[in-house]
Amino acid sequence: MAAVHLNNMTKVYDGADEPAVDSLDLEIDDGEFLVLVGPSGCGKSTALRMIAGLEFITGGTVSIGETVVNDIPPKDRDIAMVFQNYALYPHMTVARNLDYPLRIAKVGTDEINSRVASIARTLQLTELLERKPSQLSGGQRQRVAMGRALIRRPAVFLMDEPLSNLDAKLRVSMRSEIARIQRDLDVTTVYVTHDQVEAMTMGDRVVVLNGGHLQQVAPPEELYNKPANVFVAGFIGSPAMNLWSSTFVNADNNAGTIAMGQQTLAVPPEIVSDLNLSRYHNKELTVGIRPDDLHDAEADMVLSDSSKTSTVKAKITLREALGSEVICHFDAGVERVMIDDPDLQDVVGGEDGPTPDFVGRFAPSSDAQAGQTRSIQFDVSRLHFFDNETGLRVTVS
Numbered sequence: 014m015a016a017v018h019l020n021n022m023t024k025v026y027d028g029a030d031e032p033a034v035d036s037l038d039l040e041i042d043d044g045e046f047l048v049l050v051g052p053s054g055c056g057k058s059t060a061l062r063m064i065a066g067l068e069f070i071t072g073g074t075v076s077i078g079e080t081v082v083n084d085i086p087p088k089d090r091d092i093a094m095v096f097q098n099y100a101l102y103p104h105m106t107v108a109r110n111l112d113y114p115l116r117i118a119k120v121g122t123d124e125i126n127s128r129v130a131s132i133a134r135t136l137q138l139t140e141l142l143e144r145k146p147s148q149l150s151g152g153q154r155q156r157v158a159m160g161r162a163l164i165r166r167p168a169v170f171l172m173d174e175p176l177s178n179l180d181a182k183l184r185v186s187m188r189s190e191i192a193r194i195q196r197d198l199d200v201t202t203v204y205v206t207h208d209q210v211e212a213m214t215m216g217d218r219v220v221v222l223n224g225g226h227l228q229q230v231a232p233p234e235e236l237y238n239k240p241a242n243v244f245v246a247g248f249i250g251s252p253a254m255n256l257w258s259s260t261f262v263n264a265d266n267n268a269g270t271i272a273m274g275q276q277t278l279a280v281p282p283e284i285v286s287d288l289n290l291s292r293y294h295n296k297e298l299t300v301g302i303r304p305d306d307l308h309d310a311e312a313d314m315v316l317s318d319s320s321k322t323s324t325v326k327a328k329i330t331l332r333e334a335l336g337s338e339v340i341c342h343f344d345a346g347v348e349r350v351m352i353d354d355p356d357l358q359d360v361v362g363g364e365d366g367p368t369p370d371f372v373g374r375f376a377p378s379s380d381a382q383a384g385q386t387r388s389i390q391f392d393v394s395r396l397h398f399f400d401n402e403t404g405l406r407v408t409v410s
């Protein structure tokens with residue numbers, strides 16, 4: 014077991030103009046489950062491969078425990094790695110697949126038997142030890158691949174999108190399996206995914222990368238409730254946070270307003286004073302609100318505390334009834350700000366597609382229909398504000 018320390022870790026591929034990973038600084042605690050997440054091409058695999066020793070480090074250092082490992086080959090780093098495309102030996106039983114790394118390392122038979130029994134118990138493979146890989150389900154095969162990586166008891170366990178070849182249902186169950194196994198073994202783990210649900214449900218802390226740059230590292234709730242910048246705000250959460258740029262007006266006694274086309278949203282005075290928003294008087298701010306914090310004011314389940322709410326009228330453009338909730342798209346009279354994320358652009362119709370409408374996640378009792386003009390209640394106590402010049406979250410200064 015060991016902590017991992019990345020100090021200004023940088024990778025510039027030969028011939029590339031921009032670093033794939035740029036000055037990444039991270040302290041990964043001993044036993045921590047850290048997830049790297051971000052859109053395709055943001056540098057997740059490159060970062061992981063530098064920790065593993067599979068990629069030459071252009072700048073900075075990687076330390077495992079007390080040792081700088083930049084020049085130490087992968088096999089001597091005391092790490093194990095599982096990739097998206099793991100391969101088991103098809104002609105060997107599960108037991109032989111599991112103990113293969115120990116046999117190579119000439120570990121004694123008794124020790125091998127006891128470690129196979131132990132890892133098989135942890136991974137719930139005991140009943141399957143005599144089967145061949147072809148006789149296993151996808152999830153079982155995945156567990157064998159993990160077992161084979163973990164049986165050497167590495168100090169650090171690295172996983173790069175290990176679930177992306179599994180079907181949706183199996184991914185969900187493997188998510189909690191992997192989290193449980195990691196807790197049981199208490200091994201320092203770095204897990205790469207582009208799936209933010211995996212990131213949020215599995216990680217002790219989550220690192221958001223974009224374009225090779227660290228955006229934020231924080232526990233999942235903090236990432237969700239206090240995104241550090243516009244990118245994280247738009248990337249974490251599904252449906253994505255509604256973000257738009259609007260003029261903030263500070264009236265007397267800290268009564269703030271946000272323009273929404275011809276209408277305005279009231280910002281509670283305590284938020285205006287807490288965040289010192291008066292410095293943005295008559296300036297543009299990027300404002301965000303999550304779909305969960307929007308309510309159909311004409312259905313029940315609305316918030317009754319009027320100090321926390323502000324209502325605007327908007328035209329419903331699409332209703333998606335999902336049973337436990339109703340997702341409504343509406344035209345709020347302002348253009349949404351979209352973050353530059355190819356994964357999201359698939360969802361919203363590509364780079365040239367129309368700017369999507371606002372999205373609200375309403376209670377199932379909402380009967381809002383496309384084409385109607387409806388009152389939409391904003392829980393203004395849960396607005397997010399970002400500086401338009403820096404893109405950073407507005408916090409107390």
Ligand SMILES: Nc1ncnc2c1ncn2[C@@H]1O[C@H](COP(=O)(O)OP(=O)(O)OP(=O)(O)O)[C@@H](O)[C@H]1O
Pocket residue numbers: 026027029033051052053054055056057058059060207
């Ligand atoms: N061997 C390589 N040579 C040159 N450029 C590379 C190489 N591998 C990756 N890159 C580039 O480095 C950047 C980061 O790639 P990386 O594979 O780390 O992204 P990723 O976050 O893992 O993406 P994905 O989610 O698609 O797996 C990309 O711009 C990619 O094109």
Ligand SMILES: [Mg+2]
Pocket residue numbers: 057058059
């Ligand atoms: Mg990758």
